[in-house]
Amino acid sequence: MLRTFKIAAVAAAFFLAAAFAAVHAADVTPDDTARFLAGMMPSADSPLVALTKDPAWQRHAKFFDSAFGQLDQRQMSKVRAWSDANLAAPKPTMFYMFSGPDFLYADAFYPKATTYVLSALEPPGLVPDLTKVPRGGVDAALANVEHSLGSILSFSFFITKKMKVDLHEGQINGAMPLLYVFLARSGKTIKNVSTVALDDKGTAYFASDNPGTNATRGLRIVFAGSDGVDRTLYYFSTDLSDSGVRSSGFLKFCATLAPGSSLIKSASYLLHSGSFSTVRDFILANSATIIQDDSGIPLGYYSPKKWRLLPFGRYAGPISEFPNKYQQSYAELFRRAQPMDFGIGYRWHSYESNLLLSVRLPDDGSVAAETTSSTEPVAQLVPKPRPRKPRPPPSPAPPPPEPAHKFLWFQ
Template sequence: MGVWAVLIACIIVIAAPRARAASANDNARILAGLPVASDSPLAPLTSQAGWKAHSHGFDAAFKRVEDRQLSKIRAWSKDNVPASPVLFYMFSGPDFLYANSFFPDASTYVLAGLEPVGQIPDLETLPRSGVDGALRALHTSTQSALNLSFFITKDMKRQLRASRVGGALPVLYVFLARAGKTIESAELVGLDDAGELHSGEEAKGRVAGVKIVFSNPDGARKTLYFFSADVSDASFAKHGLQAFLDKQGAGSALLKSASYLLHSGNFSQVREFLLTRSVSIVEDDSGIPVASFGPDWRLDAYGRYSGPIAIFSKNYQARLARLHQTQGHRPLPFGIGYRWRQSDSNLLLAIKKRSENSETNAQKKAATP
């Protein structure tokens, strides 16, 4: 009888369902201060005082940025910016928040910045102190983006380096989750010189990146790429990023708080790529200089151009000032960029003229699942 009892117990143990592992979406929601399903291995974290404080803090911060900027950006973009299937966002850091707000209909987002990618967040492997530290670091590292609309790269790198969950990935997770997206998969990748993606061991030693597949609440599947990459002329065409971007076809570009690097001769290749492959560009004055746009572009100025902030004063654009003066005042209902106050912000919407059909085709492609 004792033998049978042991056998039955073994069968019960073998047949018992194994607890599921925490998904990428579970990790993203915990980092974002959002609840997870009750059967998630991470669900117990939501009862901890530290996580509750983190959640309340992010609730308030994201409500402020939604009311002050993001809702207004989406409305402005819907009225003015052509839909596009692909978004090129150079000098972005992990800023999916504004990429999604300006271009909600894109199906592919390609972001690039100097921030390290980091590892795939796995909160199950961290002690309680590690989770608490990661949540505190996320609050600090996202503060400038939520309050000023841009990252202070060196500060973010320092803050996340001190955390057990570092790099751009946890910030991307937070912004995706807070935008209402569901992360289906996240994979570390590397780019070879031909612009081909590699994963696993083959990704090592290449341009580091991450590929995130996510879905909208309506079920539409989309892809986000972030690459930790130097886009100066010394690197842009040599290490695979330009080749990868070329494979994406025509798209649109977003440029903001870009340190006026595209005013420099050291970034001529990425500037030329964006001018050649984009059907529309949304930028503040730190992006591509107005003088670089040819006659095949229609330029519409919004907001108020007061010139660069003091540390970038040499990048004043007389042509941009004349464009604002000639076109009169088109209101900009939100603040953006280094001059982040609404009354002092500017945006340029550049739309390529030579093919109005390009806009129509882009809209059709963006609407295709």
């Protein structure tokens, strides 16, 4: 009897182990979920493979194959080439304030970073196990993702009001599904995803540790690229105004990762305002390089003793929805700008886009190593005013796709 019991116990143990292994093998991983949302086939043993037979997903996959293929040819490949030509050794940390869930451009401009910190007001959001979501809910989520990404695929920036409508309702919401799509379409493999929170001192916790009701909420995504190196993406939902950052631990957390490299684009000229001076000062104090369009930090805040300014493209001034943001000093600087073959920011056509690469100078005054550009020093880039022949005014730019108030990240 004892022998029979032992045999039965051993058999039961093997059965339970096999059952656990089968359940574990059938788990829906974050990487497979990201690939599914991005219109890419998940791994062969993923339960999501069955959902790819749905005509709605197949149409979604064709749409994204075409959209991202065109985007890479028209835009992203040129951004990567520009970065490779002009950034020699960027810092391991990359800060992207006012980013929304835009990992796409963060990765294209700073592909060598190992830690990415993105921040905006869009909530972190949620992507549940898609095999447990009703079919209509999955189809609606795919349509919402397409709609939310429409502006950045076409114009290089998010229209925040559109994202609010698309991704604030339903089981699949917030920044997470869009981050998933960009990671998958950028060739990344997601290895781990967790919700995190920051207390008022900037200490990071897993969300389950409950750091407090006023904590800054976010996501931590560990991923790897084609080189196999593990990298970390943080996305935090936070108010970047002076009152917002002073009452949160977000900038204190960022300071633990500084110095870094920064990206600012389509930022609604918020850093021109006195209400965003704290985050502006942080970027200037904690960045070795800053890539921005003219909606970023006004030129007057860059000390020529601390920064080397390298302009690219053409400064055509702000679009009409942002009056009183024209910078004469920017216009002077861009008279001797290097050419740029891609569009960026609100003036998204390549022939009217501007990009400023600012490189911090070492204390001894020599040029920092973060740039490979041979552009002349800033003192030579801003010539003294001299008589010029009158020029005809530039042709009016095509109107932006949405009214200006829809661009504002905080709405």
